[in-house]
Amino acid sequence: MKQMKLFSMLLVCFVLLISACSGGNNVQTNESVTKTEAVTPTEEVKTEPEPQPEEVVDLGGRVIKMSAWWDLTPAGTTASDKARLAKIAELEKKYNMKIEFVNVPFGEYMDKFTTTVLAGEPFADIVLLEYKSALPAALKGQLLELSEFTKPESNINNEMNLVVKSASLAGKEYAFDNPTTLAVGVHYNRDIFKKLGLPDLQELYSKGEWNWEKFIEVAKLATKDTDNNGKIDTYGFSGWAAQVGRILVAANGAKVADDSTSKEGLSDPRTIEAMEFLNHIYNVENVAKIKTGDKVNWEETDTFKDGDVAMFIASEWQMPDLTFDVGIVPIPNGPQGTAEVTYANTAAASRFIPKGVKDPEIVYQIFEEMQDVPQLEEYPGQDYLESLYGHEEDIQMIRDHIYGTGIIVLDEAYPEYPFNSFVEDVIKNNASVTATAEKYKQQAQASIDKLGK
Structure with a gap:
């Protein structure tokens, strides 16, 4: 009799143990279902858009010319100059083109600018002009406004840490240049x-x-x-x-x-x-x-x-x-x-793109990218x-x-x-x-x- 009671008690414990284990499995299953329902196959999964590859224009060996009345070529003697030369080489390969710095004596500069622009073949794609010379050129329609070759996302229209807008001419914006500090x-x-x-x-x-x-x-x-x-x-x-x-x-x-x-x-x-x-x-x-x-x-x-x-x-x-x-x-x-x-x-001077320059948007973009080099100075200049x-x-x-x-x-x-x-x-x-x-x-x-x- 005692043995029967002991057996009955063991049997009850065994049933309770099985029930407890079964209940625990149900809880785990419910948690798993809850987590799974958070991302069901019927709902759209939001993901970040894939970055689009940069569209690079092949310029087919074109020479992009930048002019002044002195030699603008980086000398390569300082860390900044070396970085600029490396950037130029990088861009020349990227766009399949060459960058040439054109040095025209001051006394001949404006004559060369005027005759070549009037002929529809500017002697340089980006020219440095004194403002006193740029004003007549602007009024005669010989210069492009910034809006004709910059984009809303261009650095000059946003941070302006690479290129800045220079002063307006006759109420319109034409000029751009590197940030610097003058006095x-x-x-x-x-x-x-x-x-x-x-x-x-x-x-x-x-x-x-x-x-x-x-x-x-x-x-x-x-x-x-x-x-x-x-x-x-x-x-x-x-x-x-x-x-x-x-x-x-x-x-x-x-x-x-x-x-x-x-x-x-x-x-x-x-x-x-x-x-x-x-x-x-x-x-x-x-x-x-x-x-x-x-x-x-x-x-x-x-x-x-x-x-x-x-x-x-x-x-x-x-x-x-x-x-x-x-x-x-x-x-x-x-x-x-x-x-x-x-x-x-x-005696102010700045950079301009003359009328007649082919693909001025690309020319300006290349100039802006040229400025994107490590900044070794605490402030410009x-x-x-x-x-x-x-x-x-x-x-x-x-x-x-x-x-x-x-x-x-x-x-x-x-x-x-x-x-x-x-x-x-x-x-x-x-x-x-x-x-x-x-x-x-x-x-x-x-x-x-x-x-x-």
Whole structure:
């Protein structure tokens, strides 16, 4: 009997054990079904689209030409140059073409451009042009607008870290170039400032005290006979009066000639105010060194290189091989100016694609891809600026307060535009600024109108 009870108990335990195992299997099966139902054959599975292979155009051995009035070929002496040469070789293979850098002397450049474009066979696919030459070409329909050869996805229309849009011409976009950092400002001879105990211009700027009045004050302090021999041996300022005038007009919120509105700027009250200040520098305070004996001689541009001038308006490219320590601050704004514009760029140049170039979209695409090389600089133009300036504070001043504050002024693009005559009458012949502006304003407007026809 006891054995029967024991057997019955064992049998019940065995049944319960079988049930428990069977229930566990059901749970696992249900979980498996649940997971399987999350991706059933009847539902569409979302997947990432397959990347499309890049469409590469075979140019059949075509030569893509890029021109300037100097040799643009990377020298191959720096890491950046070597990377560019490697990129060029890569692109030549990729597109089955050759890239040629065309060097045409400056004096022959525009004649070659004009004759070849008019013949329908531009001498280069991408040309470097000064803005003063590009404006007439644009107005005559000899240049393509950016929209005619760039795409919405082009770097120039997005990040602009490879290629940037240059300033517009007559209200339209034509030009492009590499990112860089340029500087036009009041440079000053640190050696003279130290010798004469003059106030540091960067400190004046940081205090908000750098203006036209302070400029004259410092220039007067620097114009003196330091050895008491009866002759001035240090000067407050030097420069080509016409170029200085254009820059002062911009720093006072105006343009000598406005290509965007096709209006003369000589009669603008802001221009007249700037010209009064120019006259103050040259004829009232007499703080400018005139090396050639002619106040309006363009060669006065380089007078500062003698080392006896305290302040001078110049571009960064004029700094190599100086015999003195140099610093820089923005050109001081006039009463009507703003910090957003501190100078007029009268020598601006950029890259353009002439009308008549075959497959301009591909030509531009190749140029843009050429720029896609490892960036070894912390910012565009770092090596360039560091080769010109010996003080980090000067480079920081350029990057923070000067770069990007220039406007392109194109009065020299218009035939017989009378700004230089305006300057000569005022600075050399002591004529009234207001009367001289009235004298030349009609000629100035006629010059603008003539080019636009």
